[in-house]
């Protein structure tokens with residue numbers, strides 16, 4: 001079968017290539033998915049650029065966001081799954097620890113991500129534990145199903161489960177043109193809260209106005225000052241920050257007294273230089289909210305199926321043009337998601 005490999009650390013053109021590899025056979029408890037669509041995430045770019053905290057082994061097969069059709073099942077798996085259109089919840093947990101028992105798969109100390117810790121879906125076929133599969137709702141295309149899991153499960157965790165945003169509140173979403181950011185902006189808007197979004201170009205700003213009461217171009221003005229100007233000096237109740245060290249202090253400064261900052265990433269680096277007094281003196285909180293649990297995933301998928309909330313698909317490319325998708329994401333040319341198809 002054909003698979004997209006990251007062959008080395010480097011620029012997309014020289015490091016992302018289609019390879020011919022053996023088609024996997026599902027083991028006990030596994031299903032094989034004939035892949036229709038895979039969405040890229042910043043994680044695919046990090047896998048290529050090299051993770052600062054991990055030693056890298058190449059080639060790697062990424063692809064966390066997978067939709068396709070079950071074409072084979074392993075021992076112990078119900079064969080009525082065959083021919084079902086499925087989307088993958090990309091978390092494989094131990095199933096036995098206190099956190100797994102509480103339904104918090106991503107609190108499990110040994111959980112793995114398909115496409116990061118295990119071979120991902122950027123291939124014609126992928127084998128995954130059958131319990132990770134969720135049927136694709138009738139209303140959704142394979143592209144939309146593939147573009148939903150990481151962005152919307154993480155955004156759901158940030159805005160709903162951990163952020164607990166209410167209709168009477170206000171929220172600032174950083175990097176609102178990105179996968180997680182665009183999902184978070186839509187969810188925040190859907191709650192009825194006042195929404196503010198940051199982005200880096202006028203062109204991207206125009207696309208965000210549909211869901212944001214105000215869009216801030218942070219290359220033109222400091223976004224915390226813009227937020228305070230928009231809120232009569234008060235600040236917002238919630239900031240969703242996945243940018244990291246470049247933005248942490250400004251995010252804290254954009255919070256109203258008692259406000260909360262929800263975080264899921266550190267694209268610009270993980271060592272912010274912050275004034276901790278700016279946190280505790282104003283009763284502000286920082287809450288970790290990475291990829292959500294299975295319930296967050298199901299709730300997000302259901303909302304995407306039922307409403308006009310959903311991933312904006314920026315482009316769909318064949319596997320052969322995967323390097324182009326990597327480059328677009330790395331260069332911040334995308335609003336929403338890049339989807340690849342075999």
Ligand SMILES: NC(=O)c1ccc[n+]([C@@H]2O[C@H](COP(=O)([O-])OP(=O)(O)OC[C@H]3O[C@@H](n4cnc5c(N)ncnc54)[C@H](OP(=O)(O)O)[C@@H]3O)[C@@H](O)[C@H]2O)c1
Nearest residue numbers: 041042175178179180199200242265266267268290291332
């Ligand atoms: N822990 C988890 O479970 C989890 C899950 C999902 C995502 N994440 C993390 O969340 C972050 C966003 O992921 P994503 O897939 O949504 O990424 P993405 O689609 O590439 O979007 C990132 C956006 O951030 C903005 N940005 C601001 N400063 C940036 C900088 N210094 N470098 C790059 N982009 C910058 C960019 O928009 P503008 O140029 O318009 O500002 C860009 O569109 C990543 O760090 C990712 O690892 C973590």
Ligand SMILES: [Zn+2]
Nearest residue numbers: 094097100108
């Ligand atoms: Zn566990």
